[in-house]
Amino acid sequence: MVRHNFDDSVVEVAVRGQWCRQTAMHVYEAMRKSLAEHPSAIIFDLHELSDLDGRSAAAWIAASKAAATLQPPAQVALCAQPTRQVVARLRQLGCTRFLSLFVTLEQARTAVAGALPLTDRLQLRWIPPHAESLTAVRDMVALACRVWGMGVLAGVAQEVAIDLVADSLMHAGTTMLFTVSRRSSSLYLALRDHGTALPPLHQPGRLTVLTDRSYVWGASATHDGKVVWAVVRARRGCK
The missing domain is CATH 3.30.565.10 (Histidine kinase-like ATPase, C-terminal domain)
Structure with missing residues (x-):
């Protein structure tokens, strides 16, 4: 599911269900469409994603790298409970240097809105x-x-x-x-x-x-x- 927060040129992508090959393909397609809009930020909501092994970490790293190639770069933020395995995996890989992690969707929205130059x-x-x-x-x-x-x-x-x-x-x-x-x-x-x-x-x-x-x-x-x-x-x- 792709949901747009249009006022701040922010795209929100809610990922739901079990992480599998099909889910990964849906995420890739959503990310491709989102990047085509050249948003200021992309927020991935992972609260309803089941990923017990943290296998989806590679997808979020790839999304961040793709967003960084835009001119100007787009910010990528993830929303998930800190106890989730994917969060632990991303921290273990040192991804917090370029990926923003938030517990709630409202926290992510506030953060990316504050980073957008109003001018x-x-x-x-x-x-x-x-x-x-x-x-x-x-x-x-x-x-x-x-x-x-x-x-x-x-x-x-x-x-x-x-x-x-x-x-x-x-x-x-x-x-x-x-x-x-x-x-x-x-x-x-x-x-x-x-x-x-x-x-x-x-x-x-x-x-x-x-x-x-x-x-x-x-x-x-x-x-x-x-x-x-x-x-x-x-x-x-x-x-």
């Missing part, structure tokens, strides 16, 4: 499903690009942002939470609304600007709706 994120919270929201989002993206010195991305980022909002207005019609975050030399744009239907990956006439102009994009369900996100990068040769 690298702007947000419009729960704007109404009106046409005026298109202008508000476009202006916020323009402001972000100007403040962060990323003017080369302003045009394409605004086009992608408008496509996100317009699609939400047409297919969800609920209040929206829009976030733009700086990710090294790229921008992460995301729109969360209360519509439950995820947009299709390829549908003629829908999200065409998003599909054509973004480096990568995706959509995920949340506990009260969905989030659609995109990463915008400058094309090679752009100054």
